[in-house]
Amino acid sequence: MNTTHPRHRATTAVLAGALVLLAAATGCSAKADGEGGGDSADxxxxxxxxxxxxxxxxxxxxxxxxxxxxxxxxxxxxxxxxxxxxxxxxxxxxxxxxxxxxxxxxxxxxxxxxxxxxxxxxxxxxxxxxxxxxxxxxxxxxxxxxxxxxxxxxxxxxxxxxxxxxxTYDLDMIAAVDFLTRTQGLKKGDTIGHVYFEGDYGSNALEGSTWAARKAGLKVAGQKIKATDTDLSAQVSSLRKQGVKAVLVSAGPAQTASLVGVAASRGLRVPVVSSAPGFAPQLMKTAAAPALTAMLHVVGAAPAVSSxxxxxxxxxxxxxxxxxxxxxxxxxxxxxxxxxxxxxxxxxxxxxxxxxxxxxxxxxxxxxxxxxxxxxxxxxxxxxxxxxLATYVLKPDAKAVGALVGVEDAHRAPGVEEYLG
Incomplete structure (x- = not known):
């Protein structure tokens, strides 16, 4: 079982079409709009x-x-x-x-x-x-x-x-798993779902949740989605069949709203924790607002703007x-x-x-x-x-500025140093 952190792997970005050739514009030699390197009057x-x-x-x-x-x-x-x-x-x-x-x-x-x-x-x-x-x-x-x-x-x-x-997204998901085990009654042998965008964002978040779940004796049921997927009914059905006790989501606000709203309507009323980009205050003006209030928490590096x-x-x-x-x-x-x-x-x-x-x-x-x-x-x-290395835990509140309030102040989740290696 390899626990070496994946951040040291090379990342290659493949772009369709011709590559754009950029002229080097280093700090002291290139000219831009007539501005070359050198000393100014001051x-x-x-x-x-x-x-x-x-x-x-x-x-x-x-x-x-x-x-x-x-x-x-x-x-x-x-x-x-x-x-x-x-x-x-x-x-x-x-x-x-x-x-x-x-x-x-x-x-x-x-x-x-x-x-x-x-x-x-x-x-x-x-x-x-x-x-x-x-x-x-x-x-x-x-x-x-x-x-x-x-x-x-x-x-x-x-x-x-x-x-x-x-x-980074992985550290926030380690904090999310820690929060679920400390406060939401998850125990060894339980399964948690993780719905995540394809690409660097979702895959990095999944790395964190998988590592933390393994340390806690939990199982992860992953559901990879695209940014264009806005109806998560199929994902909710799959997670329900797998008996998940909680769900993590690392996607956009539309996906979070669909996930939580559909889960609530189908009786999958389990705790949901979202990566920070998965929430926007506009969600609290949608039909999903009651379910978000009841089921959702948000993890990230920043406090709530209602702080x-x-x-x-x-x-x-x-x-x-x-x-x-x-x-x-x-x-x-x-x-x-x-x-x-x-x-x-x-x-x-x-x-x-x-x-x-x-x-x-x-x-x-x-x-x-x-x-x-x-x-x-x-x-x-x-x-x-x-x-x-410190993550905040927040929750929705439609009456608050930014529609989020603090639940736990920034803290370093157990195991983060071990994870980073």
């Missing part, structure tokens, strides 16, 4: 994306695909951060600009968008989608463009320029004022946190005398205990390990 070394007056950042997001709601929240939160920073003089005496490109969760469109945007930015505080980030890994690493994915697959670890923020953490409360107040009518969901917190972290990196790089890309990456990787006040402290020094 003595700070610059490179692509940085002029004497401006720091340009990029976002490769989903505004028209399956994660459009998330994309909008992240974009708006990061623009709010930029506006706040600029109102106080910017960073390193420069105004921050964010150029947004919508890829609609299409990998080939994302590759083309990266080719278009990469010569003109110093970093990417947002790239949505594990498949998208996987396709761009080598280009981002070659170009030294510090990149924060809105994706948490362990396969994205191992690159200096790519930083998965918080935990009493002062930093979260300040962010929520500012966001509601700036974007009245827009839902305050996990994307707001995730996007704002990523932007704040990148801002800290840029300030640290400036203090060291260089805003060249490679030096921004170095400034980021030099930090071992970073706390934005929006969750748990993070360690960015080891490219092969998640920045945090």
């Amino acid at each position: 003595g700070v070394r610059t490179g692509p994306g940085v002029s004497a007056t401006t720091i340009r950042l990029g976002a490769l997001t989903d505004l028209t695909g399956p994660y459009a709601t998330l994309g909008k929240s992240v974009v708006q939160a990061q623009q709010m951060w930029a506006d706040e920073i600029n109102a106080h003089g910017g960073i390193c005496g420069r105004k921050v600009e964010i150029t947004v490109k919508d890829h609609g969760y299409d990998v080939q469109k994302a590759v083309t968008a990266y080719a278009d945007i990469s010569p003109d930015v110093v970093a990417l505080p947002q790239v949505i989608g594990s498949p998208v980030v996987s396709a761009l890994l080598d280009d981002v690493q070659r170009d030294h463009v510090l990149t924060f994915p809105q994706a948490w697959a362990a396969s994205l670890l191992g690159k200096d320029a790519v930083q998965v923020l918080g935990t 009493e953490l002062p930093g979260v409360r300040e962010m929520v107040t500012a966001y509601q004022k700036k974007y009245p009518g827009s839902p305050v969901d996990s994307g707001v917190l995730s996007g704002y946190n990523a932007a704040k972290l990148l801002g800290d990196d840029l300030k640290k790089a400036c203090a060291a005398g260089s805003l060249a890309r490679a030096d921004v990456v170095e400034a980021h990787r030099s930090q071992t205990n970073v706390d934005t006040g929006l969750g748990t402290p993070q360690d960015f020094s080891d490219v092969n390990r998640p920045a945090s």
Whole structure:
């Protein structure tokens, strides 16, 4: 029985059609819009994306695909951060600009968008989608463009320029199994279902649940689905026949709603725990809301936006004022946190005398205990390990901001260190 963690395996992204050839745009040599590397008038070394007056950042997001709601929240939160920073003089005496490109969760469109945007930015505080980030890994690493994915697959670890923020999907599922055994009465010999998307997201989550279940003496009944599968009646029927005592889901909000709603209607009223991307506050306005309230918990690296953490409360107040009518969901917190972290990196790089890309990456990787006040402290020094090992447990509450409330504060599930090896 091999328990070696799979994050050390090479990840290959295969793209249909011709490969897009990108010109290398490293921190000190390439020119972008007339901006070459060198020293500016203030003595700070610059490179692509940085002029004497401006720091340009990029976002490769989903505004028209399956994660459009998330994309909008992240974009708006990061623009709010930029506006706040600029109102106080910017960073390193420069105004921050964010150029947004919508890829609609299409990998080939994302590759083309990266080719278009990469010569003109110093970093990417947002790239949505594990498949998208996987396709761009080598280009981002070659170009030294510090990149924060809105994706948490362990396969994205191992690159200096790519930083998965918080935990990874597998660690969250280990925490989910631990939560079920501690609080929901699961015991040795029981079977738990795991419904998961094909691809890096779902497979990484399944790795975690399988490992944790084996340690706890449980069995896992896996059900792999596609992002286009929105009626999970067949999966629920199969899990019911297998006598599952709980279900894990690592998919999108539509799949979570279908799974829980169908399970409740067919008498499979068992605990369900979702990976963070599987929940959105809009679900609490659907017919599945009562079942979600009764059966669902959510695990992830971030607290609920209804949290009493002062930093979260300040962010929520500012966001509601700036974007009245827009839902305050996990994307707001995730996007704002990523932007704040990148801002800290840029300030640290400036203090060291260089805003060249490679030096921004170095400034980021030099930090071992970073706390934005929006969750748990993070360690960015080891490219092969998640920045945090602590997972929150949340549950739906239609009356709460973001429709989630905290159940358990961030904690490291038993066995995580053993799992990481």
